[in-house]
Amino acid sequence: MIMSQRSAHRWVDIRANERRVLIWSFLYFFSLLGGYYMLRPVRDALAVTAGRTYLPLMFTGTFVVMLLVAPLFGALVARFPRQRFVPWAYRFFLLNLVVFAALIHLDVLRMGVAYAYFIWLSVYNLFVVSVFWSVMADVFRNEQGKRLFGMISAGGTMGALVGGWFTSTFAETLGLMGLLLLAAALLEGSVQCFFGATRATREPARASDVAAADSEALERGEPAIIGGGVLAGVVQVLR
Numbered sequence: 001m002i003m004s005q006r007s008a009h010r011w012v013d014i015r016a017n018e019r020r021v022l023i024w025s026f027l028y029f030f031s032l033l034g035g036y037y038m039l040r041p042v043r044d045a046l047a048v049t050a051g052r053t054y055l056p057l058m059f060t061g062t063f064v065v066m067l068l069v070a071p072l073f074g075a076l077v078a079r080f081p082r083q084r085f086v087p088w089a090y091r092f093f094l095l096n097l098v099v100f101a102a103l104i105h106l107d108v109l110r111m112g113v114a115y116a117y118f119i120w121l122s123v124y125n126l127f128v129v130s131v132f133w134s135v136m137a138d139v140f141r142n143e144q145g146k147r148l149f150g151m152i153s154a155g156g157t158m159g160a161l162v163g164g165w166f167t168s169t170f171a172e173t174l175g176l177m178g179l180l181l182l183a184a185a186l187l188e189g190s191v192q193c194f195f196g197a198t199r200a201t202r203e204p205a206r207a208s209d210v211a212a213a214d215s216e217a218l219e220r221g222e223p224a225i226i227g228g229g230v231l232a233g234v235v236q237v238l239r
Helices: 002-011 016-050 052-079 082-106 110-139 142-201 212-220 232-238
Strands: none
Touching (some): 016 110, 016 142, 052 110, 082 110, 082 142, 110 142
16 A cells, blocks of 8 residues: 555656646646637538638648747746736737627628638637646746646647537537637636636745746746747746
8 A cells, every 4th residue: 555655656757846736737738739729610510511622721821820929928927027918919819709790690701700710710829828827837847847737738639638528419409609708718717717717826836936037026026927938938848
């Protein structure tokens, strides 16, 4: 029994002062990818409505928009602290979802909505996930990331599975508008999980264990800035 407990401890090495921020981070990624996997089928349905002939144009539009938006993203994350930038960015996308839901419900500008949503979702996916990993790379030190990022990633995997299952089961009942609004609610849930993780990093027992950049900002009484470009968080996680 003792050997079994020690073996489990080696596999799941979580310190007492890491539990709360780990749980919030797990739920953060769960709700983020759960919502995204509800949005993907909406894109497919709208793309079918638009017709296959428009797919090359949609992919080209996505490429061009990403080239234009990526420098803007880098400028924003380098200027604003994450306590302000993350909720602003996520709620901006949330507002986009509400607008798309209203347009689909009213059945206006069908072709324009399909084209815009196809491009928008590609930008959305890259940005919200990049912001998430940028936050995780800031909150956790390298040593902690090696131990904890696997469990946090499992939250995203579970969210993707649950989001996909829920969509396949209730898509006909909810319709496209219902799926968009539910995904918007999950995105707001991601914002609340971000706040929860941020509060956990401010606890006295945790404040001495955050990443170096955050520690310096806390000493100066300043909020931490995410920094980097659109893929900075992903690159840091891979390192």
